[in-house]
Amino acid sequence: YFEAYDAYTHRLENEVTWLGREGNRVTSLVSNTQNQLTSSQEELLRKAGCVCTSPHLNFSSTDASLNKKYGNIMGHYQFQGMHAEHPFYKLMDHGQPVSSSSSSRPSITTPRPVPAQFLFWDKPHKQWIFAPTLGSDSGVEFGSVKPSLAKCPGDPPARDNWQYKSSV
Numbered sequence: 001y002f003e004a005y006d007a008y009t010h011r012l013e014n015e016v017t018w019l020g021r022e023g024n025r026v027t028s029l030v031s032n033t034q035n036q037l038t039s040s041q042e043e044l045l046r047k048a049g050c051v052c053t054s055p056h057l058n059f060s061s062t063d064a065s066l067n068k069k070y071g072n073i074m075g076h077y078q079f080q081g082m083h084a085e086h087p088f089y090k091l092m093d094h095g096q097p098v099s100s101s102s103s104s105r106p107s108i109t110t111p112r113p114v115p116a117q118f119l120f121w122d123k124p125h126k127q128w129i130f131a132p133t134l135g136s137d138s139g140v141e142f143g144s145v146k147p148s149l150a151k152c153p154g155d156p157p158a159r160d161n162w163q164y165k166s167s168v
Contacts, residue, residue, distance in 0.1 A: 038055060041055035041079050042054070042055060044082075044087075045079065045087055045152060048082070048086070048087060048151065048152070049151045049152075050087065050151055050152035050154070050155060051151070051152070051154075051155040051156060052152055052153075052154030052155050052156075052159075054154060055078060055079035056076060056077070056078055056079070057076075057077045057078075057089055057119070057153060057154050058075070058076055058077070059073070059074050059075060059077060059119070059130070059142075060074050060075075061074065066164065070141055070142070070164065072115050072117075073091065073115065073117045073130055073141055073142070075091055075092070075114075076091070076092050077089035077090060077091055077092065077117075077119050078090060078092045080118075083120050083121065083134060083135060084120070084121050084123045084135070085121075086120065086121035086151065086152065087152055087153075088118055088119065088120035088121070088134060089118065089119040089120070089153070090116075090117070090118055090119075091114055091115070091116075091117035091118070091119075092114065093114040115132065116132050116133070117130060117131070117132055118130070118131055118132070118133070118134045119153055120134055120135065122137055122143070124137075125137065125143070125146055126146060126147035126148060127143045127144045127145070127146045127147065127148045128143060128144040128148055128150065128153045128158055129142070129143040129144070130142045130143065141164065142162055142163065142164050143162070143163060144158045144161055144162055144163075145161045145162070145163060148161070
């Protein structure tokens, strides 16, 4: 009986060790794949003529009133592809937690719901815009100054030249 128990314990230890190694291998594969994707996106943006070749853009403001009013569209935008011969980006969830407790007890955090929001080139208005639907200028809250000379939204002509709805 003890030999059978010992063999079973040894088998479980082997399984746990294998799972740990397999988990490390899979984590490494995912990391390598993400790095390759980022490199490919950077190369695509470079070939599209972008000065800023980062596939990750952060849209934020130091103005507290703008953050309060438009905070749902502020955040991390990730390159998704090409639209109207320009790159387009989508607002991504990066685990920005929302606290669900107002007492002194430990709070439970849940991911903030991310609204559909795109950053793309609006050819008719010759500007970069943030809108809930790719290719539509309906629901625009922010846009670059018109006309924008930037080939991509992170390029110097567009950087720090954004305006909110009342002036878009």
